[in-house]
Amino acid sequence: MRVGNLPFLLLLCAALSCAFPANTRQTKEEGMQLIQKYLENYYGFKKDGEPFVWKSDNAMTQKLKEMQEFFGLEVTGKLDSGTLDLVQKRRCGFPDVAGFSTFAGEPKWTKHVLTYRIVNYTPDLGPAEVNVAIRKALRVWSSVTPLRFIQKDRGHNDFIPFDGPGGSLAHAYAPGKDFGGDAHFDEDETWTKSTEGTNLFYVAAHEFGHSLGLSHSKDPNALMYPVYRKFDPSVLLLHQDDITGIQYLYGPSSNTNNDQTESTEIKDPTESKDPALPNSCSSNLTFDAVTTFRGELIFFKDKHIWRKHPAVRTADFELISSFWPRLPPGVDAAYEIPEKDEMVIFKGNEFWVVRGDTILSGYAQKLYTLGFSKDVSKIDAAFHNGIEGKTYYFIADKFWSYDERSQSVERKSSLIRDAFPGINGKIDAVFQHENFLYFFSGRKQFEFDLNKKRVTRLLKTNFWFPC
Structure with missing residues (x-):
């Protein structure tokens, strides 16, 4: 779609223009000007040009009563202290x-x-x-x-x-x-x-x-x-x-509690009876790729993605084609370059660069355009370190770093276990959140502290979901 x-x-x-200063004593005239402006802005009051006199049938008095009734104040039609205090509070600019x-x-x-x-x-x-x-x-x-x-x-x-x-x-x-x-x-x-x-x-x-x-x-x-x-x-x-x-x-959402309560039961369309859909709470869950993107986490699986904000409990489940119709299913790796507002996505020996829901022109391109030899057929995982200005590409039990400034990949690979102690063998996905890397390998997820250079937690792959 x-x-x-x-x-x-x-x-x-x-x-x-300037506002009246809050929390200061107003003169009676200033108070009347303040409430008149408030009623003009938020209650449709139209000034007739005549000096205001407090009368029960006066248009401004009626509007003032309407405002007091709306906010649950005593409906006096007069500028009492409770009304004056309320009109000085910060608020939305809509009536x-x-x-x-x-x-x-x-x-x-x-x-x-x-x-x-x-x-x-x-x-x-x-x-x-x-x-x-x-x-x-x-x-x-x-x-x-x-x-x-x-x-x-x-x-x-x-x-x-x-x-x-x-x-x-x-x-x-x-x-x-x-x-x-x-x-x-x-x-x-x-x-x-x-x-x-x-x-x-x-x-x-x-x-x-x-x-x-x-x-x-x-x-x-x-x-x-x-x-x-x-x-x-x-x-x-x-x-x-x-x-x-x-x-x-x-209408209501199809994948969340309507009362926003902290339910321990995930409301996710993947819990349907369709065996072709991945289940975010399955003990056998693995991911094709995981990346940050514009403050969210994006989890790729076959034809689908989950979009989740780290601080929000629920996750959105979507078809990849809903956002990027030209991307193939079953991607191999993905990473974000926040300073460019771009996400790079890999499948086989090709990659695409997207910004929002747009695939940038000129893509797909081949891996060798990044500096890899032509016999490199796929990338297993990747992440971008903005502080270093480098991107790390993982293939089997090795990795290469790519310098975004010089636009070049280092010629020699390094063993994953040497640079990331505790992370052994091939990995499926990796992303950085705050000062931690999260490596996915099969049904396991490893939290790696970049400062301490060690694994701090062993997690399930669905750790980020409310299962």
């Missing part, structure tokens, strides 16, 4: 509605495989950290729906200004043409991957709810509640209200 390219964009944007709620007309994407691209990156975090946060935020929604997301290659041009630090953090658009699905993030915020500052993952997960068709919820426990909260990584992000809303649009 060819993946559709839908207009699903992410942008990190510079602010165009409020009750519910779980969808946008008018219930717009949604017609395809379940959506592509996205990040147009520019915040300087607060490294590009790799941004990529991980965005993928993790998208996985929040794919874990409870049939939706799948693929990053495409890499301004804020919707003419809706941000408001400086605090206030509105981000906004997003419902599915549709032009700006449809776009999510914009205020660059005047301090974006982080922790509980300090503004957590990019948390805000992105909320905004992507809008990009997929959800409006705001008035349930204070829901992810789609408009006010920003300190992100607690120990608490499940989606509330039942969020799950009910997104599944109303797209």
Whole structure:
């Protein structure tokens, strides 16, 4: 199946105006200006130009009551301290509605495989950290729906200004043409991957709810509640209200618990009765190749791959042809070059270079173009060490290193056991995660500490899956 390219964009944007400072005492006039601006931004209030007077039937008073009712405050229609405190909190830039709620007309994407691209990156975090946060935020929604997301290659041009630090953090658009699905993030915020500052993952997960068709919820426990909260990584992000809303649009996922509980039973389509499908929890499981790719782990087996984020319990099971229709099944090896945003995949005496779901032009190429002799018929495993700028190729019980800078492979091979004590004989796959290498050989997996130069753990091949 060819993946559709839908207009699903992410942008990190510079602010165009300044917000009122939070946690300072406001004069009555400043308070009225603040609440008026808030009601204009989030509740559709239209100023008539007349000086505001507190009247029960006044349009602004009615909007203020609507806002107080939405947030569960005492409905007074007056600017009391609780209301003033709430309007100074950081929040989503999209207007409020009750519910779980969808946008008018219930717009949604017609395809379940959506592509996205990040147009520019915040300087607060490294590009790799941004990529991980965005993928993790998208996985929040794919874990409870049939939706799948693929990053495409890499301004804020919707003419809706941000408001400086605090206030509105981000906004997003419902599915549709032009700006449809776009999510914009205020660059005047301090974006982080922790509980300090503004957590990019948390805000992105909320905004992507809008990009997929959800409006705001008035349930204070829901992810789609408009006010920003300190992100607690120990608490499940989606509330039942969020799950009910997104599944109303797209239906439930076929391979996960709808309540996101930490089940010990893997929800994986490979557990079907079809004997041709690999089972991720089988004691006999072996892999053709394993690699990191854009913050995820990719496990290759015959015609299929598993995609899994190391910090997320569930795994997505896909056909290789869903992403790369020209790639053959049963690949031999794969590795990632993060600094180039590329993955190199080997089968027999050929290899391909992919970026996202695109195979770069000019591939496949033969192994000898890398500098191997023409009698080398296949690569068993490979991994890339970005710090060294070298790639290691494993063939039988030996390995060669390839210098990415000089574009040359060393002439002489080395024994695997000499450079990696405890790793003996032929290996099936290898990848690097943090400061460890993970070698796969048959039904075993060896964790190798790069600093201590020794094997630290013997693991099952399906260690990374919730079996």
